[in-house]
Amino acid sequence: MRHPPHRSRLRLPASHLSPLRPFLATAALVLAGTAVAPGATATSVAPSCTVEYQTVGQWDGGFQGAVTITNNSAVMSSWQLTFDFADGQRITQGWSAKWSQSGTAVTASNESWNGSLGTGASISTGFIASWSGKNTAPATFKLNGATCTMDSEPGPTDPPGPTDPPDPGDSPPLLKVSGNKLVDDNGVTRRLLGVNRSGGEFMCVQGRGIFDGPVDDASVKAIADWNAGAVRIPLNEECWLGLDNIKPEYAGANYLAAVKDLVRRVKAHGMTPILELHWSWGEYTGSGAGCSDIHASCQKPMPNARYTPSFWASVASTFKDDRAVVFDLFNEPYPDRATSTPEQAWTCWRDGGTCSGIGYEVAGMQDLIDAVRGTGAENVILVGGLAWSNDLGQWLTHRPSDPAGNLAAAWHVYNFNYCSNESCWNSTLAPVAAEVPLVAGEIGENTCAHSFIDRVMAWFDERKLSYLGWTWNTWDCSSGPSLISNYDGTPTSYGIGLRDHLRALDE
Known part of the structure; x- marks a missing residue:
């Protein structure tokens, strides 16, 4: 039905639920680059981009992945993110990017409507994939060819017992x-x-x-x-x-x-x-x-x-x-x-x-x-x-x-x-x-x-x-x-x- 100012068809307010998180593994990945002038001492520079990778839902034989890319360098008119799966995972479908996979190598390229990525801007995309045995997070990401290193962090899990309802x-x-x-x-x-x-x-x-x-x-x-x-x-x-x-x-x-x-x-x-x-x-x-x-x-x-x-x-x-x-x-x-x-x-x-x-x-x-x-x-x-x-x-x-x-x-x-x-x-x-x-x-x-x-x-x-x-x-x-x-x-x-x-x- 429609909702009063937010509804579905002359009907009243329609709200639609909130889901629970199968937050099984989270890896925050920072893509970093360095530059060294001839004869100069190497100094660190700001990361060229940041990638956050999450497994937001996992079940027997499948999982849902979420990727957020933040561009910390010059404005991009198009972007391409690449990474490798370590455990034979296979992407079956995705959104907010053109996803493809060859062997273990995965590529996510921008859609026509989200190719522009300004300095400091972020884009979120996601996919559904299969897995078997292990589901290790990718270790290395590249954005438009620039190799990046991963700074992994442990991810949260489902809320513990106190948030669960009583036994039925x-x-x-x-x-x-x-x-x-x-x-x-x-x-x-x-x-x-x-x-x-x-x-x-x-x-x-x-x-x-x-x-x-x-x-x-x-x-x-x-x-x-x-x-x-x-x-x-x-x-x-x-x-x-x-x-x-x-x-x-x-x-x-x-x-x-x-x-x-x-x-x-x-x-x-x-x-x-x-x-x-x-x-x-x-x-x-x-x-x-x-x-x-x-x-x-x-x-x-x-x-x-x-x-x-x-x-x-x-x-x-x-x-x-x-x-x-x-x-x-x-x-x-x-x-x-x-x-x-x-x-x-x-x-x-x-x-x-x-x-x-x-x-x-x-x-x-x-x-x-x-x-x-x-x-x-x-x-x-x-x-x-x-x-x-x-x-x-x-x-x-x-x-x-x-x-x-x-x-x-x-x-x-x-x-x-x-x-x-x-x-x-x-x-x-x-x-x-x-x-x-x-x-x-x-x-x-x-x-x-x-x-x-x-x-x-x-x-x-x-x-x-x-x-x-x-x-x-x-x-x-x-x-x-x-x-x-x-x-x-x-x-x-x-x-x-x-x-x-x-x-x-x-x-």
């Missing part, structure tokens, strides 16, 4: 798709019923933090006390990937660490975490645009090919060993506002590429599924439709292929949407729900009441479908669907409807 009483189920149902490993049907926890999508890109409001154990327990069984967590791809337009304290390893910590807390209270990409890179100023910014500061019509597949490969690699975590690929696609025909819009939605009316190369839903499954992750994936996920009319016709068979449809509805009545739900949602699991990832109304969501929940309950209320944030419910007035779980007049309904359910 009831663990959330390990989910998979069976026909048109979500089931656990015992074959028992499960529904995702709960709330959205906005903040992780907008706070970091606005330079104000990672989450909006507390995400400590007490605040997460307050969600569980509503009898919620799932929490949808919006994310920002630039913050997760640690791009250089984000403040370092809210980016990369710090963001990952915060997100992972929230996921642990949600699970500790028996709830299913749903990780969702809310805001993404790409300049779009056409119909329905939420901003004119190229950066991930609002909802874009479609994911982009530059960063989004890398984002999902990293997220999936981080959580692929935990099928209690669900992936929601893209908050609210709306290519239909940019293209000329519904067929063009649905084709763009599934296949990506060059899409009419969208100025950047699009990553389609099939591209993102492939990025997730390419890591070996078999987690359940949610895929929203068109018109800010309110239109599922051709979802089945253009359904992407999922080799894991764990694909579900996502749908959003507010009282001001087009498909906001039972007639539309019967004609467009019911056929989808008959074939695949259907999850209403966002339901809400901007009236500060709950009569509309009461109707939505009744329709979904009758069919044993899933839904999550927008949003567990203390905003003004008269300007958008805010469920609470305090993070202790005190509901707004709108939130009372969801809270009392969830508590009355016998599941």
Whole structure:
């Protein structure tokens, strides 16, 4: 949904989580040069550049690397960084540079848009790579041919025990798709019923933090006390990937660490975490645009090919060993506002590429599924439709292929949407729900009441479908669907409807 001044589609403030850090190895590398005049005594000179290299996430067989280059010499119109891996690591994808590898030798060259590097300026880039046995940090870097030495420093690790949530009483189920149902490993049907926890999508890109409001154990327990069984967590791809337009304290390893910590807390209270990409890179100023910014500061019509597949490969690699975590690929696609025909819009939605009316190369839903499954992750994936996920009319016709068979449809509805009545739900949602699991990832109304969501929940309950209320944030419910007035779980007049309904359910 859109957020009040930072939202996704006329909707209220949308925030998107903060990640935890698998900060497994950090090496700060200083590239230094010396010059000696004939007959003169050698004197030290300032380093020609500085490189910081970090392993910000590592898992069995793969890791995510982050590199920050600072130019301490003359202005460069183009740059090329080279280094060697010592243990057979292989880069599989990267961003903010043109990455290539021959044997152990790795080269990162500037993109067309970030070639200029002024004196004192920095550029951040990153990659995903495979590893086996050991994952030693590179020992030597060269920038534009200048050899540099490494001044290594030990890197931090995951936060110690005191930051971890308590041991869970009831663990959330390990989910998979069976026909048109979500089931656990015992074959028992499960529904995702709960709330959205906005903040992780907008706070970091606005330079104000990672989450909006507390995400400590007490605040997460307050969600569980509503009898919620799932929490949808919006994310920002630039913050997760640690791009250089984000403040370092809210980016990369710090963001990952915060997100992972929230996921642990949600699970500790028996709830299913749903990780969702809310805001993404790409300049779009056409119909329905939420901003004119190229950066991930609002909802874009479609994911982009530059960063989004890398984002999902990293997220999936981080959580692929935990099928209690669900992936929601893209908050609210709306290519239909940019293209000329519904067929063009649905084709763009599934296949990506060059899409009419969208100025950047699009990553389609099939591209993102492939990025997730390419890591070996078999987690359940949610895929929203068109018109800010309110239109599922051709979802089945253009359904992407999922080799894991764990694909579900996502749908959003507010009282001001087009498909906001039972007639539309019967004609467009019911056929989808008959074939695949259907999850209403966002339901809400901007009236500060709950009569509309009461109707939505009744329709979904009758069919044993899933839904999550927008949003567990203390905003003004008269300007958008805010469920609470305090993070202790005190509901707004709108939130009372969801809270009392969830508590009355016998599941």
